[in-house]
Amino acid sequence: MTDQTPVTAAPSRAVSTRPAPFPFSAIVGQEEMKQAMILTAIDPKIGGVLVFGDRGTGKSTAVRALAALLPEIEAVEGCPVNAPSEHDIPDWAEVEARQIVRKPTPVVDLPLGVTEDRVVGALDIEKALSRGEKAFEPGLLARANRGYLYIDEVNLLEDHIVDLLLDVAQSGENVVEREGLSIRHPARFVLVGSGNPEEGELRPQLLDRFGLSVEVASPTDIDERIEVIRRRDAYETDPAAFLDRWAPEDATLRASIVAGKGRIGALEVPDDTLRACAELCVALGADGLRGELTLLRAARALAAYEGVETVGIAEVRAVAPSALRHRLRRDPLDEAGSTARVLRVIDEVLGAA
Amino acid sequence: MTPWERATLALRLLAADPAGLGGLWLRARSGPVRDRFVAGLEALPLPVRKIHTGIADEQLYGGVDLSATLGAGKVVWQSGLLARPAAIVLPMAERCSPGLAARLALALEEGQGHCLVALDEGAEPDEALPHALAERLALHLDLDAVAYGETVPLSIEIPRVPPDVASVRAPDSAVRDLTAIALRLGIDSLRPPLFALRAAKAHAALDGRPEVTTDDLGRAAALVLGPRATQAPEAAGEPDDAPPPPPSEPPDAPEDSSDAQGEDDLRLPEEILLEAAAATLPRDLLERLAAGRAACTQAGTSGTGAGKKGNRRGRPLPSRPGKLDGESHVDMIATLRAAAPWQPVRRVQAKGRATGAQRLHVRPPDIRTKRYQEQSDRLLIFVVDASGSAAMTRLAEAKGAVELLLGEAYARRDHVALVAFRGEGAEVLLPPTRSLVQTKRRLAALPGGGGTPLAAGLKAALDLARTAQGRGMTPTVAVLTDGRANIALDGSANRAAAAADATQLARAIRGLGLPGLVIDVSPRPQPALKTLAAEMSAPYLALPRADAKRLSTAVAASLDA
Numbered sequence: 001m002t003d004q005t006p007v008t009a010a011p012s013r014a015v016s017t018r019p020a021p022f023p024f025s026a027i028v029g030q031e032e033m034k035q036a037m038i039l040t041a042i043d044p045k046i047g048g049v050l051v052f053g054d055r056g057t058g059k060s061t062a063v064r065a066l067a068a069l070l071p072e073i074e075a076v077e078g079c080p081v082n083a084p085s086e087h088d089i090p091d092w093a094e095v096e097a098r099q100i101v102r103k104p105t106p107v108v109d110l111p112l113g114v115t116e117d118r119v120v121g122a123l124d125i126e127k128a129l130s131r132g133e134k135a136f137e138p139g140l141l142a143r144a145n146r147g148y149l150y151i152d153e154v155n156l157l158e159d160h161i162v163d164l165l166l167d168v169a170q171s172g173e174n175v176v177e178r179e180g181l182s183i184r185h186p187a188r189f190v191l192v193g194s195g196n197p198e199e200g201e202l203r204p205q206l207l208d209r210f211g212l213s214v215e216v217a218s219p220t221d222i223d224e225r226i227e228v229i230r231r232r233d234a235y236e237t238d239p240a241a242f243l244d245r246w247a248p249e250d251a252t253l254r255a256s257i258v259a260g261k262g263r264i265g266a267l268e269v270p271d272d273t274l275r276a277c278a279e280l281c282v283a284l285g286a287d288g289l290r291g292e293l294t295l296l297r298a299a300r301a302l303a304a305y306e307g308v309e310t311v312g313i314a315e316v317r318a319v320a321p322s323a324l325r326h327r328l329r330r331d332p333l334d335e336a337g338s339t340a341r342v343l344r345v346i347d348e349v350l351g352a353a
Numbered sequence: 354m355t356p357w358e359r360a361t362l363a364l365r366l367l368a369a370d371p372a373g374l375g376g377l378w379l380r381a382r383s384g385p386v387r388d389r390f391v392a393g394l395e396a397l398p399l400p401v402r403k404i405h406t407g408i409a410d411e412q413l414y415g416g417v418d419l420s421a422t423l424g425a426g427k428v429v430w431q432s433g434l435l436a437r438p439a440a441i442v443l444p445m446a447e448r449c450s451p452g453l454a455a456r457l458a459l460a461l462e463e464g465q466g467h468c469l470v471a472l473d474e475g476a477e478p479d480e481a482l483p484h485a486l487a488e489r490l491a492l493h494l495d496l497d498a499v500a501y502g503e504t505v506p507l508s509i510e511i512p513r514v515p516p517d518v519a520s521v522r523a524p525d526s527a528v529r530d531l532t533a534i535a536l537r538l539g540i541d542s543l544r545p546p547l548f549a550l551r552a553a554k555a556h557a558a559l560d561g562r563p564e565v566t567t568d569d570l571g572r573a574a575a576l577v578l579g580p581r582a583t584q585a586p587e588a589a590g591e592p593d594d595a596p597p598p599p600p601s602e603p604p605d606a607p608e609d610s611s612d613a614q615g616e617d618d619l620r621l622p623e624e625i626l627l628e629a630a631a632a633t634l635p636r637d638l639l640e641r642l643a644a645g646r647a648a649c650t651q652a653g654t655s656g657t658g659a660g661k662k663g664n665r666r667g668r669p670l671p672s673r674p675g676k677l678d679g680e681s682h683v684d685m686i687a688t689l690r691a692a693a694p695w696q697p698v699r700r701v702q703a704k705g706r707a708t709g710a711q712r713l714h715v716r717p718p719d720i721r722t723k724r725y726q727e728q729s730d731r732l733l734i735f736v737v738d739a740s741g742s743a744a745m746t747r748l749a750e751a752k753g754a755v756e757l758l759l760g761e762a763y764a765r766r767d768h769v770a771l772v773a774f775r776g777e778g779a780e781v782l783l784p785p786t787r788s789l790v791q792t793k794r795r796l797a798a799l800p801g802g803g804g805t806p807l808a809a810g811l812k813a814a815l816d817l818a819r820t821a822q823g824r825g826m827t828p829t830v831a832v833l834t835d836g837r838a839n840i841a842l843d844g845s846a847n848r849a850a851a852a853a854d855a856t857q858l859a860r861a862i863r864g865l866g867l868p869g870l871v872i873d874v875s876p877r878p879q880p881a882l883k884t885l886a887a888e889m890s891a892p893y894l895a896l897p898r899a900d901a902k903r904l905s906t907a908v909a910a911s912l913d914a
Binding site: 054055056057058060109111112114117123128152153156159180196217218219222225226228229230232233236237238 | 451551682825
């Protein structure tokens with residue numbers, strides 16, 4: 001699995017061997033974060049995960065681990081947008097090979113301070129100047145198509161990049177109109193953002209685009225902390241042995257994700273469940289209807305993952321905090337955060353657990 | 354351990370395991386002490402590469418060397434700094450932008466063997482290496498208080514065979530102790546205990562021991578955990594008001610412990626480790642505790658100044674000769690225009706070479722880059738106290754000052770907004786506008802009387818500021834009040850709650866990174882307002898006898914500063 005490492009933003013032409021990431025199943029605790037990431041893997045339409053929390057809580061570890069866990073996708077070899085079949089290749093792309101290969105789900109890092117050109121793509125200046133050709137150099141959005149786009153410190157991202165992302169995340173298509181180029185290509189990706197709320201807020205518009213939002217905190221339980229250090233130390237001391245030790249767990253998890261993906265289409269959603277979703281959103285005063293939709297999708301993905309027949313209230317209850325927490329109207333004085341409010345309303349609407 | 358011994362040890366550990374420890378954060382002003390330390394960096398087993406905070410992506414990651422490509426007529430690649438493991442030295446680290454910090458953090462995390470030495474010259478506590486990066490460097494050093502006389506030249510012997518850090522074993526109790534200590538020092542993150550463990554292993558490896566001992570752990574705790582403490586450890590057992598005892602060397606010398614091999618050696622009392630760590634607590638920990646939570650809400654500022662937002666869009670300026678640095682836009686048309694007159698000459702020149710197929714000859718000096726200018730509009734939010742107490746004394750003057758400032762704002766095309774608070778709540782009298790007439794009219798009609806709901810006023814200003822930021826304006830909050838907040842946010846007349854609410858909102862304003870100003874217009878300066886200003890990290894102006902003219906000069910001066 002060493003080849004399933006995240007792709008970095010930079011055009012690092014020098015191929016370097018990177019150590020395999022920390023196994024996903026070896027992450028201690030942080031159940032909600034893990035659940036949210038698994039759910040987006042089962043149903044990418046849920047629309048991404050936002051992980052907010054302190055430093056050193058395993059946010060980036062989890063994202064990089066997810067890359068190794070995701071099932072492979074089939075794409076045309078060498079296609080810059082990972083097109084699934086030959087006629088999906090955009091006409092501007094010069095793809096010579098026409099065979100379909102399996103490759104790891106792309107997980108693209110979008111670093112802070114990235115320029116607009118790098119994100120959307122731009123005129124290939126090298127070709128333009130040296131050969132006089134008008135060619136398009138695809139950006140990060142092209143590479144993230146059908147995969148994940150990971151933004152660390154998403155709350156510090158510059159506004160104009162955020163605007164770009166919002167637009168593309170909504171339309172699923174990247175349109176480039178600049179420097180005499182007129183190019184469009186599909187850009188459907190799952191946004192994964194992480195950040196520390198103490199350093200800045202996220203704009204409500206972007207907040208709303210994330211399907212699920214998770215708050216992570218350092219574990220306060222000393223034994224849990226010790227276990228984290230122990231595993232991490234074992235991983236750093238002897239990565240190969242550690243990966244071997246956790247490979248079966250990761251394989252089981254991957255199998256469940258693949259099985260969940262297969263089951264999700266056949267799942268029934270009873271009216272009661274729909275009603276519960278709607279009631280929850282009304283009671284919380286969540287803006288718009290995106291809350292209901294996400295709640296439903298997440299509950300369905302969870303049901304598929306767990307292998308139950310119908311999407312019940314239990315699933316809704318389990319995903320409601322992640323799906324609704326960030327959709328409440330904000331109160332700058334509410335230091336406890338919206339989690340408490342969501343939990344209270346869940347108990348009121350669905351009855352105490 | 355004296356600070357210099359600690360620095361020496363830190364460097365030895367880093368030399369033993371540069372990639373595992375991530376690097377070193379050195380906080381010291383430029384001077385002979387620092388120079389002496391930097392000279393020692395040559396002991397690191399990696400090539401030392403110095404970068405600056407404005408480094409371009411091309412230099413970090415490599416890419417097409419466009420200038421060389423154009424010159425040679427074929428594609429020339431250049432490799433970036435990060436392509437090979439290196440000890441990256443970053444001077445002026447306090448000016449490191451979040452973007453660069455994120456890239457470096459990523460590079461460190463990918464485990465390609467880099468290590469970073471951040472030389473931080475920040476003078477104020479606010480000016481420091483971005484958290485994201487500081488977090489990923491194991492060793493934190495502060496040499497500001499070290500005199501040159503206390504230092505000796507660093508001589509770090511470079512072992513011929515690099516010590517095998519990874520194979521050093523750490524007993525389970527070590528993991529447990531380090532984790533517990535980190536928690537007691539108020540370190541929430543889980544990276545520091547991990548780094549401490551790694552440092553202990555490096556220390557053991559340097560001494561050629563196969564297993565970590567008490568001594569190793571103590572030194573690692575002092576180097577890694579102590580400087581990160583956000584709270585003084587509560588003494589378990591005896592009440593301890595005395596300053597932390599000098600770093601206690603663990604009782605047993607390393608040789609003894611390896612001889613003894615007893616279980617008891619490693620069942621070291623956590624206290625010893627804690628003491629070792631306590632000796633290196635940050636000097637200003639108490640101050641920081643007093644000022645609120647230690648080292649939080651820096652709002653992403655790191656001395657880089659306000660971000661030059663949107664310097665890639667806005668009003669285009671004439672393009673000018675530029676470099677291909679991967680950052681700026683190339684102005685194609687201007688470049689081609691610059692290259693056009695030379696085509697015949699260059700074609701003749703190129704005849705001799707094998708690049709005959711090249712139709713267009715562009716050379717590096719032809720490159721023109723685009724420039725943009727965008728002025729972010731400033732918004733002045735006046736939060737005016739119209740309570741009874743203020744009305745009695747200063748409301749007229751405050752009004753006059755605001756009017757004068759409005760005149761200036763008009764000249765500079767700033768936007769203004771007006772929030773007044775009195776009675777039980779606050780009111781946005783004027784949403785952000787440039788209309789001077791309207792502002793004057795609203796201001797003149799502003800009645801006075803009632804309680805002082807300072808918190809409500811601040812909240813209204815905060816909401817306004819947020820919206821304005823979303824629209825790309827740069828808000829500044831100027832509070833004019835006579836202090837005594839006596840109405841809480843919920844409208845109840847409760848002095849304590851009112852003060853608490855006001856403080857919390859002041860913090861929220863600081864959290865947004867809004868520049869502010871607190872003007873005390875009461876007859877006698879109010880200490881409470883000074884505290885409030887500190888919470889907002891805004892300048893405080895007491896103007897007990899100021900007239901409108903002086904008030905306005907003061908505000909203008911303080912805002913321009």
